[in-house]
Amino acid sequence: MLLSLMRKHAKSWIIKVLITMIIMVFIFFFGYSYISDEGVKVAEVDGEIISYVEYQNAYRDLLKNLQEQYKNMWSDNLIETFDLKNRALEGLIENKIIAKEAEKIGLDITDKEIREKIMTYPAFQYNDVFDENRYKVVLSNNDTNPEDFEEATTQQLLQEKLIQFLQTFLVVSDQEVLDQYTYYNQKVKIGFILFPSKDYMDSIKIDQALMTKYFEEHKEEYRVPEKVKIAYIAFNPQDFRDQVKLDDQEIEYYYEDNQDQFTREREVRARHIMFSLPSDAPAEQEEKVKEKALSVLEKARGGQDFSELAKEYSEDISTKDQGGDLGYFSKGRMIEPFEEAAFNMEKGQISDLVKTTYGYHIIKVEDIKEESIDGLEEVRDQISDILISNASIDLANEKALSLMDQMPYDVDLAQFTSQHDIAVINTDYFSQDEPIPYIKGDAKLRQSIFSLQKTDVSELIEFNNIFYIIQVVDKKPSYLPEMGEVSDQLEIDYAAYQAALEAKSAAERYLARLREGTDWDELAKTMNMKPETTDFFTRMDSPEVIGVTPDLNDAAFKLSENNRYPDAVLENEDGALVIRWEGEERIDKEKYKQEKGQYADALMLLKRLSLYDTWLKRLKDQTDIDRSKFEKYK
Known part of the structure; x- marks a missing residue:
């Protein structure tokens, strides 16, 4: 009224x-x-206000992105876990700083640049052309309006321009590229002798005082992680399949609306004879391989059995024994030149030589299956299963949501389910690094559960097509145990620690003799040791014969023909190692010429990112930022 x-x-x-x-x-x-929230100040950057509305929009976007990642495993407690509120504010502060600095430098973004950038996004295109209606619909579906999206695009373009501006001061020299390439591609080979810790275990005597000291020094290693105990209800769609009733009309409608699912692509069955040729083979080698392939092609076209020729001449070991038979394949399964040739041939036809990155091929098409659509009766059972599965998922989801609607705010899940004759499953305690009992789960699901507080009930969670309502029954905080609680494991660890020290001492004595001039082979023979040698490896590799060994690569690449032994022994989980330089393999200069551009680009990118981060941090340190009002909005 x-x-x-x-x-x-x-x-x-x-x-x-x-x-x-x-x-x-x-x-x-x-x-x-x-x-007007617009007038509420959340923070100030050199006197420029960040309003509550700006903050809410930034926070909403971050929240939406994270919810999209976690989907049905989302919990509001993850907001605190990921510190979203502070991240939203810091992002706005950085945007203000960037905009101000861009203005100082004289950088700006025109409407034309914004428009052109937006028009390049595939999500806004139809048939590779920008579609304004699609643009508005996509934004609307994501709770965003064009003004906000264009503002975000402006910030992105401004950041890109600033990075380009900063990049003008960067130079990557030929020597830097060579050094980088050498660092990643130079190889070394080492000899080594392992002193296994296990060989010293029998001589270890447990000293209680020393073991107590060891425990105090390594106490953190025995920390018991936070653990939770949960109760949950599972709604498995499989349990609802019997409730689904289908009629023939539903099956027919699905068949008519989803013809592409039942369309069989055109397929070709072919054999081939392959003649291997490296992509960087010299012209002389290629000519020789091509000549051999042409002679076999002549035999094939002369009427000799193609299958037998493949067994004799083909260098594709995976199909050679089957007479080169590749079976039936559709488009997109083979390398492009091979596929193009095969799909443009008639049944029984033998191709000319076809060159791919593998070498030369002779192809024979054995059979062709034209594109076809399976009849309704052929796929009736398949469609029925799809429809029943979809409907049972919906029923399970509806049942779970209906039950959640009936739950009081402070529900006790076990008590509630007993009143509704629903099975509830109680787990034992588990940590975030352990599988969830019965459910197993993944890292995101465990993180979502551990973000809940005691007695909290999750939103409806879907994992592996099963719906769950989960309540945290109890939480045990992380704690450092008393020595008596871990005595058995402590004794094992202490003995292993002492054995490792003994192995290290023996290795150090051995290394000292080598550095004094004792011959490697003679000392090994005298001490009844068995030296081994690795293959050549780069700084990025870990020699399999040794396994993961901290500082191994750094130590190995400091050695040379004139300095064959390191200053110290190395240690890994098996014991102590004495290593010796055996040789080096320098970079391939021809390969370096081919890959130089890639390494120069990568090095420039690293420099650019490092410079941008350093530049932004320096600006933030120099900017007057007032966050005092933010606390009441967190």
Whole structure:
């Protein structure tokens, strides 16, 4: 009634006075922020205000992105886990700093640049052409309007321009590229002798005082992680399949609406004879391989059995014994030149030589299956299974949501389910690094569960097509145990620690003799040791024969023909190692010439990112940032 009156007499001075009075009452009782969040200050950057509305929009976007990642495993407690509120504010602060610095430098973004950038996004295109209606629909479906999206695009373009501006001061020299390439591609080979810790275990005597000292020094290693105990209800769609009733019309409608699912692509069955040729083979080698392939092609076209020729001449070991038979394949399964040739041949036809990255091929098409659509009766059972599966998922979901709607705010899941004759499953305690009992789960699901507090109930969670309602029954905080609680494991660890020390001492004595000039082979023979040698490896590799050994690569690449032994022994989980330089393999200069551009680009990217991060951090340190008002909005 009142709203109708106000609309009808909107221009009346009486109504204007009434509206003014209402506004004044709201301001008096609720404060100005009730009228306009735009004016509420969350933070200041060199005197420039970040409003509550700006903050809310940034926070909403971050929240939406994270919810999209976690989907049905989302929990509101993850907001705190990922510190979303602070991240939203810091992002806005950085945007203000970037915009201000860009203005100083004289950088700006034109409407044309924004428009061109937006038009390149595939999500807004139809048949590879920008579609304005699609643009608006996609934004609307993601709770975003064009103004906000264009503002975000402006910030992105501004950041890109700043990076380009900073990049103008960067130079990557030929020597830097060579050094980088050498670092990643130079190889070394080492000899080594292992002193296994296990060989010293029998001589270890447990000293209680020393073991107590060891425990105090390594106490953190025995920390018991936070653990939770949960109760949950599972809604498995398989349990609802019997409730689904289908009629023939539903099956027919699905068949008509999803013809592409039942369309069989055109397939070719072919044999081939392959003649291997490296991609970087010299012309002389290629000519020789091609000549051999042509001679076999002549035999094939002369009527000799193609299968037997493949067994004799083909260098494709995976099909050679089957006479080169590749079976049936559709488009997209083979390398492009091979596929193009095979799909343009007739049944029984033998191709000319076809060159691919593998070498030369002779192809014979044995059979062709044209594109076809399976009949309804052929796929009726398949469609029925799809429809029943979809319907049972919907039923399980609806049942779970209906049950959640009936739950009181402070529900006790076990008590509630007993009243509704529903099975609840209780787990034992488990940590975030352990599989969830019965469910197993993944890292995201465990993270979602551990973000809940004691007695909290999750939202409806879907994992592996099963719906769950989960309640945290109890939480045990992480703690450091008393020595007596871990005595058995402690004794094992202490003995292993002492054995490792003994192995290290023996290795150090051995290394000292080598560095004094004792011959490697003679000492090994005298001490009854068995030296081994690795293959050549780069700094990025870990020699399999040794296994993961901290500092191995650094130590190995510091050695040389004139300095064959390191200053110290190395240690891994098996014991102590003495290593010796055996040789090096320098970079392939021809390969370096081919890959130089890639390494230069990668090095420039690393420099650019490092410079940008350093530049932004310096600007933040120099900027007057006031976050004092933010606390009440967190």
